[in-house]
Amino acid sequence: MSRVAYVNGRYLPHGGAMVHIEDRGYQFSDGVYEVCEVRGGRLVDERRHVARLERSLTELRIRLPMSIAALGVVLRETIARNRVRDGIVYLQVTRGVARRDHAFPSSDVVPAIVVTARSLDIAGNERTAEEGIAAITVPENRWDRVDIKAVALLPNVLAKQAARERGAKEAWFVDRDGFVTEGSSTNAWIVVGNTVVTRPADRGILRGITRTVLVDAIAAEGLTLDERPFTVAEALAALEAFSTAASLLVMPIVRIDDQPIGNGAPGLVASALRRHFHRFAEFS
């Protein structure tokens, strides 16, 4: 089936969908993005993703080139035109097209928007979650505004590639003090006793939407949440470890730097949180 992309007001065949060579996203990574899960043809946590998009845009002083209501229509139309029932919708807004100059272009330059959607192999993801994935650790080398969901992801790209080359699926960044910040495209968690530990979202990480929803799920499971930084040594000694993201949900981490976590298999907490996650998400 042919895929369709929304590009600046038009739905185009995916293969031929283009942006201008002087799009500031292309030249400067001057833009932001969101990835939202689609389940049963519906958007998962659209409200929270749109709120985070607005925050990212505000922080970078880029304006959304359409109303929130219109954006909702475009997201749904892109999902429908690509016949996605279970998958993700990707949305990117850049500062627009202008002659290359580092400072902002004049205010009449219209920000550029692209939306794509694709199906995910849900059964395959479940099988992966039943086995768990391996992670490596890499030194944190990103800028200090990782709370903004910017398309500038070069350290994340290199970290993920390093993971792949070492037979792992995720890389956890570790700051100078030895504390885990987050994964290259996920938030990082460990389970210690009855307590689920994750870094506070004020600095040093992206405030994941999956993370936010999971806070409710943790309370409902009768678990304690401790929002504090944790070290790699603590993670290696933990009962369980897992990563979260809209595209992966709750993904058990069963090895870190080639050392097994717990008994080396997905733990009860991560598995339960994964199973119950959608009870706490918003569908629209």
Ligand code: PDD
């Ligand atoms: N990644 N941290 C980073 C660095 C991320 O890139 C992501 C999401 C998350 C989790 O956020 P959320 O729960 O809102 O998906 C945390 C997306 C999925 C991506 O880049 O593909």
